Amino acid sequence: MSVFSGRGGQALTLALTTLHVGLLGVGVLLLMRLAVDAVASPIEVLYQLVGVLCGLALTGPGMATVIASVTDRRQRVALRRMNQQLETEIRQRVTESLATRNALIFGLAKLADYRDNDTGTHLERIGEYVVLLANELRTEHDEIDDRWIERLKLASSLHDIGKVGIPDAVLLKPGKLDADERLLMEQHPLMGADTLLAIRRQLGHDPFLDMGVEVTLQHHEKWDGSGYPFGLSGDMIALSARIVALADFYDALTSVRVYKDAMPHRDTVELVRSLRGTHFDPEIVDVFLTNAGRFDDIRRTLQPRSGDRAVPKIVELAQKYLRRTHHSEDPATGREPAVPVRAA
Numbered sequence: 001m002s003v004f005s006g007r008g009g010q011a012l013t014l015a016l017t018t019l020h021v022g023l024l025g026v027g028v029l030l031l032m033r034l035a036v037d038a039v040a041s042p043i044e045v046l047y048q049l050v051g052v053l054c055g056l057a058l059t060g061p062g063m064a065t066v067i068a069s070v071t072d073r074r075q076r077v078a079l080r081r082m083n084q085q086l087e088t089e090i091r092q093r094v095t096e097s098l099a100t101r102n103a104l105i106f107g108l109a110k111l112a113d114y115r116d117n118d119t120g121t122h123l124e125r126i127g128e129y130v131v132l133l134a135n136e137l138r139t140e141h142d143e144i145d146d147r148w149i150e151r152l153k154l155a156s157s158l159h160d161i162g163k164v165g166i167p168d169a170v171l172l173k174p175g176k177l178d179a180d181e182r183l184l185m186e187q188h189p190l191m192g193a194d195t196l197l198a199i200r201r202q203l204g205h206d207p208f209l210d211m212g213v214e215v216t217l218q219h220h221e222k223w224d225g226s227g228y229p230f231g232l233s234g235d236m237i238a239l240s241a242r243i244v245a246l247a248d249f250y251d252a253l254t255s256v257r258v259y260k261d262a263m264p265h266r267d268t269v270e271l272v273r274s275l276r277g278t279h280f281d282p283e284i285v286d287v288f289l290t291n292a293g294r295f296d297d298i299r300r301t302l303q304p305r306s307g308d309r310a311v312p313k314i315v316e317l318a319q320k321y322l323r324r325t326h327h328s329e330d331p332a333t334g335r336e337p338a339v340p341v342r343a344a
């Protein structure tokens with residue numbers, strides 16, 4: 001590392017370099033003179049040589065420092081540039097792999113959700129509802145920040161993945177379930193959490209997976225302890241699960257299902273109000289009631305129009321995709337071939 005730094009150091013470095021070059025020049029001239037003028041006095045030549053050697057001895061370390069300083073500076077600049085490039089690349093890779101992970105998780109959750117929800121946008125709406133509630137609750141809860149909300153949005157999509165393990169005869173049964181069927185249905189939080197815990201055992205601690213387990217396991221617990229699977233009450237139920245519970249309830253009631261019609265928004269709001277402190281956390285109900293209009297806006301924006309079904313929409317998307325990727329035409333008709341549709 002250079003002992004000369006700053007502008008003063010640079011000026012000193014320049015002066016020493018000039019002196020060094022000058023002395024080298026004198027040395028060369030002296031040798032030329034020795035070669036040409038052989039009659040010069042040996043003492044005189046000796047004095048001059050000693051002078052040159054002293055000069056070189058004095059300026060040598062300075063010159064070494066100058067070279068080291070310049071080299072150090074160049075290396076530092078190159079290293080800094082390389083570090084910046086690596087940091088940018090790592091940040092980009094992490095962002096990309098996180099986005100891929102999140103998309104895959106959401107896609108798998110959506111696949112599971114299609115089993116009992118043929119409109120296909122239940123999870124998107126729940127994601128918006130939980131973000132709204134969590135944002136309104138953040139001033140009262142230190143644990144809520146942007147990353148927590150981002151995790152909750154994705155974790156909310158996993159709440160019913162355990163339903164994959166429930167037989168169709170129970171999951172899709174129109175009307176009320178009998179006692180045995182209800183018991184079976186109430187296993188879905190355990191099945192979902194067990195699946196996520198198996199992933200967690202492979203990966204180790206992960207804040208997203210931890211929240212996923214909370215939400216999946218506890219979204220049917222109730223504030224007064226009358227929920228399932230464990231009968232947890234009050235603050236013992238994770239905040240994430242308490243938020244998802246209300247969002248899921250609102251969306252399930254205001255949506256059409258194979259076994260029921262949709263309840264109007266206003267009636268659902270009144271029902272949630274009546275369940276304050278029994279089914280739901282009173283604080284979350286208060287935030288919901290204050291923002292009920294915004295829930296209705298999200299519902300209207302993201303809920304399919306009556307009569308819309310997911311399957312024709314998927315066929316439409318598949319046709320668009322094929323048009324973009326293949327651009328194939330039927331030579332006989334000059335039209336793009338239609339994606340075959342199986343009768344429902």
Ligand SMILES: [Fe+2]
Pocket residue numbers: 159160188219220
């Ligand atoms: Fe559930």
Ligand SMILES: [Fe+2]
Pocket residue numbers: 122159160248252
């Ligand atoms: Fe749900």
